[in-house]
Structure formats: structure tokens, C-alpha cells
Amino acid sequence: MRIDVVTIFPEYLEPLNVSLVGKARARGQLDVRVHDLRSWTHDRHHTVDDTPYGGGPGMVMKPEPWGEALDHILTTGGDDGPEAAGERPVLVVPTPSGEPFTQELAVELSERPWLVFTPARYEGIDRRVIEEYGERLDVREVSIGDYVLAGGEAPVLVMVEAVARLLPGVLGNAESHRDDSFAPGAMADLLEGPVFTKPPEWRGRGIPEVLLSGHHGRIARWRRDQALARTSANRPDLIARCDPAALDKRDRATLAELGWQQGTDGRFGRPGEAVEE
Numbered sequence: 001m002r003i004d005v006v007t008i009f010p011e012y013l014e015p016l017n018v019s020l021v022g023k024a025r026a027r028g029q030l031d032v033r034v035h036d037l038r039s040w041t042h043d044r045h046h047t048v049d050d051t052p053y054g055g056g057p058g059m060v061m062k063p064e065p066w067g068e069a070l071d072h073i074l075t076t077g078g079d080d081g082p083e084a085a086g087e088r089p090v091l092v093v094p095t096p097s098g099e100p101f102t103q104e105l106a107v108e109l110s111e112r113p114w115l116v117f118t119p120a121r122y123e124g125i126d127r128r129v130i131e132e133y134g135e136r137l138d139v140r141e142v143s144i145g146d147y148v149l150a151g152g153e154a155p156v157l158v159m160v161e162a163v164a165r166l167l168p169g170v171l172g173n174a175e176s177h178r179d180d181s182f183a184p185g186a187m188a189d190l191l192e193g194p195v196f197t198k199p200p201e202w203r204g205r206g207i208p209e210v211l212l213s214g215h216h217g218r219i220a221r222w223r224r225d226q227a228l229a230r231t232s233a234n235r236p237d238l239i240a241r242c243d244p245a246a247l248d249k250r251d252r253a254t255l256a257e258l259g260w261q262q263g264t265d266g267r268f269g270r271p272g273e274a275v276e277e
């Protein structure tokens, strides 16, 4: 997979040299190219922003450097990259106004050969850039959560890591993302429960007996109950949205113990609580 990132803070993307993503790059599984937006400015001060039309606080990123940067990126590469094969990239624009970044979107992006990220600073990029490239590329405006960061670079780190670990051969153990919380089909969209390793006793705290039993059926059941309890506590919205067909009799008994009641439509709710859709 090829990934291009255009930013005014190339050094912010240094973590892409480390750990899982760094190793994937070193192995040639990931071709990451970080570009300095200011290389496509032509004035002495390398200006990338200007005041907003219509007034208001903050500054807006000027369209010209983005246009030149993207035109350059779309027409350059090696002989064997996706650009040579005539592939068009997905343009991923991090913004708090975007669609939510989910595991499902990470999977979708991981299936594309080429992603171009345009992390913005200030109040964002002049809208005409999105319109212009929206005619030629698949543009996704994406938010990593309901909070406002100072810029899109941290969201790019988040998204690249979530996507890279899904690429074939990048995770050591091919099984390791099967049970991820939020993996499509994983534990019917429950959060993962707690995990333990050696030593068997630490500061007077032991390991849940069942995990030492060697009884695979009982261990699987315990893990599922833990997942239900954690999801119930931390993400009750996921329980309320849960497809009842994905739950067995024991799941329903566990949820009842956790205070959930099944409505006439089979969905779970808690007495006195409105169900959020």
C-alpha cells in the first residue's frame, strides 16, 4: 500500500518510523511518503493560510499550495506503484466535521492500494480543494472522535496505524485481529474483556481460577460474560443496538443479571432508560 501525507509539520509524522508501521515500511509492505506543504509555496514567508471570507476567527488554509501538492503527488511515483497501474487514491481529509472513523472504515481503507492524507491546521482547508479533487478522487472527510484537536496530524497517525495493522502480513499472528473489539463479526460487537499473563500471583492478586482450568468451553463462556459485562458498563449503546440473534441463552441470562431486559422486539434495554438509536 502507498500512503502520502501532506502537512506543514512533517516531523509530527516521525512516529510512522516506529513499531508496527515502521517495520511494515522497512519490509516494503507500506510505502509512506511525507510531504511538506510549504514546498509548494512561492513567497518568502512560505504562507499557507489567510483570513476567512465572511469574517470570523482563525485562518483558513489557502487552496493553491494544496492544489500544487496534490497534482504533484497524483502524477509521481515509481514504476511499480499504484499510480503506474492507473489506480486512483482515496483522499482522506481529517476534520472534526467528518464521518466517524470506525473499524469498518479502517477495513475499507485497508483494501485500497493508495491513500492520500491531508491533515489541516487552523480552521481547515479552503472548500474548493475538496470540491476540485472530489471530482477526480474518492474523498472521505473523517473525524476520529467528538473532540477538537489542534490539527489533523494526530488523526493521521491514528488512522494509518488502524489501517496498517490490517494489511496482510503486517501483524505477526494472522489471527490477532480476529477478536478485536469492533472487528466486524467479532464477539457480535462486544468489547474485549480483561487479559492476564504470568506471574500467577502479583501483589497478592491471583488469576481467575477458570483461566487455569484448561477447560476451553468454560474459558470461552467466562470470556464472553466478561465481554458482556464490560460492554454493558462502558458502551451500553452497543448492547442496546445488539442483534438479539447474535446472543445465546447464556448471553441473555448474563445480560438479565446485569440489569438488562428484553423488549417485545427482542432488543435489550434497561428499565427507565430511553434507548438511543
Ligand code: ADE
Pocket: 094, 095, 096, 142, 143, 144, 145, 146, 147, 148, 149, 150, 151, 152, 155
Ligand atoms: N482535526 C481536529 N480535530 C479532529 C478530529 N477529531 N478528527 C479528525 N481531524 C481533526
